[in-house]
Amino acid sequence: MTEKIARFFRDNAPATPCLVVDLDVVAENYAKLNGALPDSKIYYAVKANPAPEILSLLVSMGSSFDTASVQEIQYCLEAGATPDRISFGNTIKKASDIRTAHGLGVDLFAFDSIEELEKIAANAPGARVFCRILTSGEGADWPLSRKFGCEPAMARELLLKAAAMDVVPYGLSFHVGSQQRDVGQWDLALATCAALFRDLEEQGVVLRMVNLGGGFPTRYLKDVPTSQQYGEAINESLRQHFGNRIPETIIEPGRGMVGNAGVIQSEVVLISRKSANDDRRWVYLDIGKFGGLAETMDEAIKYPIVTDRDGDSAEPVIIAGPTCDSADVLYEKADYRLPSSLAIGDRVSILATGAYTTTYSAVNFNGFAPLKAYYI
Amino acid sequence: MTEKIARFFRDNAPATPCLVVDLDVVAENYAKLNGALPDSKIYYAVKANPAPEILSLLVSMGSSFDTASVQEIQYCLEAGATPDRISFGNTIKKASDIRTAHGLGVDLFAFDSIEELEKIAANAPGARVFCRILTSGEGADWPLSRKFGCEPAMARELLLKAAAMDVVPYGLSFHVGSQQRDVGQWDLALATCAALFRDLEEQGVVLRMVNLGGGFPTRYLKDVPTSQQYGEAINESLRQHFGNRIPETIIEPGRGMVGNAGVIQSEVVLISRKSANDDRRWVYLDIGKFGGLAETMDEAIKYPIVTDRDGDSAEPVIIAGPTCDSADVLYEKADYRLPSSLAIGDRVSILATGAYTTTYSAVNFNGFAPLKAYYI
Numbered sequence: 001m002t003e004k005i006a007r008f009f010r011d012n013a014p015a016t017p018c019l020v021v022d023l024d025v026v027a028e029n030y031a032k033l034n035g036a037l038p039d040s041k042i043y044y045a046v047k048a049n050p051a052p053e054i055l056s057l058l059v060s061m062g063s064s065f066d067t068a069s070v071q072e073i074q075y076c077l078e079a080g081a082t083p084d085r086i087s088f089g090n091t092i093k094k095a096s097d098i099r100t101a102h103g104l105g106v107d108l109f110a111f112d113s114i115e116e117l118e119k120i121a122a123n124a125p126g127a128r129v130f131c132r133i134l135t136s137g138e139g140a141d142w143p144l145s146r147k148f149g150c151e152p153a154m155a156r157e158l159l160l161k162a163a164a165m166d167v168v169p170y171g172l173s174f175h176v177g178s179q180q181r182d183v184g185q186w187d188l189a190l191a192t193c194a195a196l197f198r199d200l201e202e203q204g205v206v207l208r209m210v211n212l213g214g215g216f217p218t219r220y221l222k223d224v225p226t227s228q229q230y231g232e233a234i235n236e237s238l239r240q241h242f243g244n245r246i247p248e249t250i251i252e253p254g255r256g257m258v259g260n261a262g263v264i265q266s267e268v269v270l271i272s273r274k275s276a277n278d279d280r281r282w283v284y285l286d287i288g289k290f291g292g293l294a295e296t297m298d299e300a301i302k303y304p305i306v307t308d309r310d311g312d313s314a315e316p317v318i319i320a321g322p323t324c325d326s327a328d329v330l331y332e333k334a335d336y337r338l339p340s341s342l343a344i345g346d347r348v349s350i351l352a353t354g355a356y357t358t359t360y361s362a363v364n365f366n367g368f369a370p371l372k373a374y375y376i
Numbered sequence: 377m378t379e380k381i382a383r384f385f386r387d388n389a390p391a392t393p394c395l396v397v398d399l400d401v402v403a404e405n406y407a408k409l410n411g412a413l414p415d416s417k418i419y420y421a422v423k424a425n426p427a428p429e430i431l432s433l434l435v436s437m438g439s440s441f442d443t444a445s446v447q448e449i450q451y452c453l454e455a456g457a458t459p460d461r462i463s464f465g466n467t468i469k470k471a472s473d474i475r476t477a478h479g480l481g482v483d484l485f486a487f488d489s490i491e492e493l494e495k496i497a498a499n500a501p502g503a504r505v506f507c508r509i510l511t512s513g514e515g516a517d518w519p520l521s522r523k524f525g526c527e528p529a530m531a532r533e534l535l536l537k538a539a540a541m542d543v544v545p546y547g548l549s550f551h552v553g554s555q556q557r558d559v560g561q562w563d564l565a566l567a568t569c570a571a572l573f574r575d576l577e578e579q580g581v582v583l584r585m586v587n588l589g590g591g592f593p594t595r596y597l598k599d600v601p602t603s604q605q606y607g608e609a610i611n612e613s614l615r616q617h618f619g620n621r622i623p624e625t626i627i628e629p630g631r632g633m634v635g636n637a638g639v640i641q642s643e644v645v646l647i648s649r650k651s652a653n654d655d656r657r658w659v660y661l662d663i664g665k666f667g668g669l670a671e672t673m674d675e676a677i678k679y680p681i682v683t684d685r686d687g688d689s690a691e692p693v694i695i696a697g698p699t700c701d702s703a704d705v706l707y708e709k710a711d712y713r714l715p716s717s718l719a720i721g722d723r724v725s726i727l728a729t730g731a732y733t734t735t736y737s738a739v740n741f742n743g744f745a746p747l748k749a750y751y752i
Contacts, residue, residue, distance in 0.1 A: 045700075046743075047701075047743070050740070068700040068742040068743060069742050071740075071744065071745075075743065089700065090698075090699075090700050090742075091646075092645050092660045092696075092698050093645065094643070095720075095721070112650075113646065113648030113649070114648070115647060116646055116648065119720075134650060144702045145702045145705050145708070146650055147702050147704070148700075149650070150649075151650055151651035153652070154651050154652060157652075178702070267470070269468050269470055270468050270469075270489065270491055270492055271491060272488070272489030272490070272491050272526075273526075273530075274527055275526060276530060276533075284468045286470065294666075294738075297673070320523050322466075323423075323444060323466075324421075324423055324465065324466050325423075326520045326521045326523050326524065327518070328523070329521050329523055332521070344471075344491060345471070358739075358740075359738060359739060359742070360666065360738050360741055361739050362670075362735060362738060362739070363734075363735060363739045364447075364734075365423070365736055366445050366448065366466075366735070367422075367426065367444060367446070367447030368445060369447075
């Protein structure tokens with residue numbers, strides 16, 4: 001927790017649960033990613049946290065933006081981004097949304113199927129398009145399904161077809177999986193991209209860009225490599241696979257840009273046992289899976305939790321949310337420990353919660369309001 | 377789908393995704409449950425769907441209400457329920473919320489630990505309290521964790537302690553698990569309750585009430601027993617275990633009250649394959665896990681999906697939502713089939729979606745608005 005966030009909590013004692021994001025940390029993350037990959041353009045993944053304060057800051061620092069919907073495009077425009085800095089990166093778009101985005105000046109669109117490509121050609125004529133390819137996602141904490149992307153052989157066919165349509169076949173994209181802790185995962189995908197670049201060039205289609213996606217992690221309980229280490233590994237892979245013809249590259253950090261900038265404070269509502277000889281206490285917080293911590297699904301993301309009593313002896317606990325839903329348990333299998341002296345009414349801080357919390361929050365589940373957030 | 381809902385969609389063609397709830401079906405469900413268990417009071421589980429139209433209807437029919445938060449209590453009061461018809465059924469409550477609820481006139485509170493009991497005695501002096509006991513949850517489609525309830529031996533100790541505090545030890549509650557298709561599950565819990573009643577009476581503590589909880593299912597893909605069958609099984613268990621001293625009983629239907637009253641319409645955004653020889657098509661809808669279908673988590677709840685082309689030959693599909701989240705896949709393991717003729721832009725109807733959809737919906741994930749709903 002930064003001193004600025006700690007002071008905010010001390011001075012304001014805001015009602016819980018709430019998230020506080022330190023914009024200085026976001027700026028620092030941007031600078032580090034920019035320094036680690038100086039030849040890549042940064043497209044911030046707006047879905048991680050679309051707060052206007054974050055978008056305005058990143059506009060001022062020169063960032064571009066990866067968006068998932070027309071609404072997110074509008075957030076970026078309202079924050080001062082010009083449309084040439086916006087990518088419509090969702091591979092699943094309604095025809096009407098493509099048309100609206102193109103009308104707003106957006107010129108860069110993702111696809112992974114002939115059906116989507118045809119929609120783009122019909123509704124955003126002349127736009128640049130990039131095709132997303134499937135990767136394995138090994139080494140990522142957040143599950144990567146086969147939902148996005150197509151097999152490389154199909155990408156080749158689609159980009160050849162794109163060349164005959166009213167769009168510009170501009171590049172390839174991939175995603176190594178969110179919270180990817182293995183820097184080598186980019187290498188596998190880049191080898192595939194380079195082979196496709198060569199193959200397509202032989203067919204007369206010259207691609208310009210590789211979108212390296214996101215996946216840059218936040219430090220939760222486990223250590224993660226630095227931005228510098230990611231940058232070096234990716235640059236080395238680019239040199240190895242593309243030689244002296246390295247294409248334009250873009251990256252789409254979301255979690256890596258804002259995750260560690262936020263801290264949620266929550267109140268302990270109840271601490272109890274299920275029987276006299278229960279070996280673990282249940283600690284119930286006033287935030288849970290439906291109040292912003294959806295990424296605790298299957299205990300995928302393990303947030304560090306700190307308390308004012310952390311020097312005291314600790315004991316194993318099960319941590320759950322405040323709703324009447326039996327699925328609203330945060331951590332039962334992960335070996336969380338909290339101070340034995342922790343008491344009902346105490347506040348706990350849930351660290352590294354700047355990404356994928358506010359907007360995941362349920363609109364009104366059990367009558368609880370969505371997560372309140374402060375950007376300082 | 378009822379004729380009334382079908383007509384609404386035909387006449388209004390509302391923007392998708394949206395939920396339409398037929399209030400006549402809610403009224404019918406109330407009447408059926410009331411008829412099946414005439415000696416039980418119905419406490420509608422507000423969390424299933426807190427729409428004012430539903431609450432007002434149920435107030436007018438004589439229902440009482442099971443609430444999870446102060447906000448839900450206020451919804452019930454605004455709909456015209458008197459506080460004596462409201463139970464604060466969440467076992468995890470802030471002291472300040474207990475005080476507020478008691479101040480509003482609520483007099484019936486759940487607990488499952490000494491810590492919660494002490495909070496109630498301090499903040500709602502004189503209130504009636506009931507202790508929730510743990511059950512196995514076998515046979516339920518939605519997972520039942522050990523989050524709520526305590527072991528029966530602990531419940532005994534807690535109710536003895538309650539008798540010495542400024543509260544009225546009023547009864548016991550249990551929950552057999554949501555979407556419980558085995559009517560026999562109530563019998564096991566009732567046997568435990570009856571034993572506790574006898575044991576406590578010998579200690580001088582006379583309990584009055586058994587809260588039979590919820591669990592009454594909605595028909596999704598599989599057939600479920602009728603309200604009448606649940607009623608008969610529960611009445612038989614009550615007679616068997618309590619003899620001629622059957623206590624007051626209350627039930628807390630949520631899903632069983634509103635689930636089958638609602639239909640979501642969604643637009644097909646994309647249909648595609650991942651490779652030329654992919655054996656299943658991906659069908660992407662404009663609603664997903666974060667837009668109201670959270671209960672598809674681990675494919676727990678399997679909603680029937682119907683289309684206008686249902687006569688045509690069908691083929692296996694994977695069904696996913698519209699967000700840029702790889703976890704936003706609805707059905708991949710379940711063997712869903714949709715017509716081969718289904719096309720991008722078609723509307724599909726997702727049945728039995730009246731419960732646990734609107735309020736689960738994320739407030740703004742990927743820039744998408746929460747689920748819009750109509751009550752007719």
